[in-house]
Amino acid sequence: MHIKLLEVTEDTFWDVINLKSDQDQDQQIQIFERWVGSNAFFLGACYVYGFVPRAIYDNQTLIGFTSFGYRKEHQRYELISIMIGHQFQGRGYGLPVLNAVIDEMVKMYNCKEIYLSVIYNNDRAIKVYEKRGFKPTGEIEKGHHDEPVYCLKLD
Template identity: 40%
Template sequence: MDETFTPYAIYHEDNVIGVAAVEYIPENDSEDKHWIPRFMIGREYQGKGYGLKAMEALIGMIAKHEDCERIRLSVVPENKGAIAFYEKVGFHMTEETIEGELVMEYLLRS
């Protein structure tokens, strides 16, 4: 089991409507410790504001870490909807790629 990776179910009332995961890698450089490697909202729940609320909750939870300067994630370049969503939340594109995916980050402190 990967102790750096923590999965979460995203609920609306009593229904699971999505999944998310956060990853904390303490040995990484300060700008590269906190990741959201998974974030998915079920198709029938998309466009209703649930994703935005869930992402804001994740950011708030991760931001409580004293060593959190930024939160990073990666996205497939062709997934324009996900890119637009992450930009709406406050993530911005970096010049990095990981395994063919674009890296985006949310700055808390620099």
């Protein structure tokens, strides 16, 4: 496993857009998928809000997408989205990908805390976040779904 976070380019745009988190989504175009907003939605959010989009690769294979940055509205650094394509789920990518994103955020921003929100019943994602040290803050992010907010405090 060799995880890399790379820029989304003209050459990779459609591959990133077509990567879905749930097999049922493969034949649909929707703004929100079951567990996460679509990659198209988050690429748009990156453009509007100045977040950083990254395609997630294992060696030369596109396996996911993430976006992160400083969220002015909350005045903190946030992991805005992270998804692994459905065909790559269950292969142990969760924690290595999360660690790569955290490393990139620390390198770019020298941040001491990272926040994220997650759909309340996305048990697999919550397990990975908590394993990495994210703790619930008690806040609820109001969006398409009510999502509990988690924070990772970095030393």
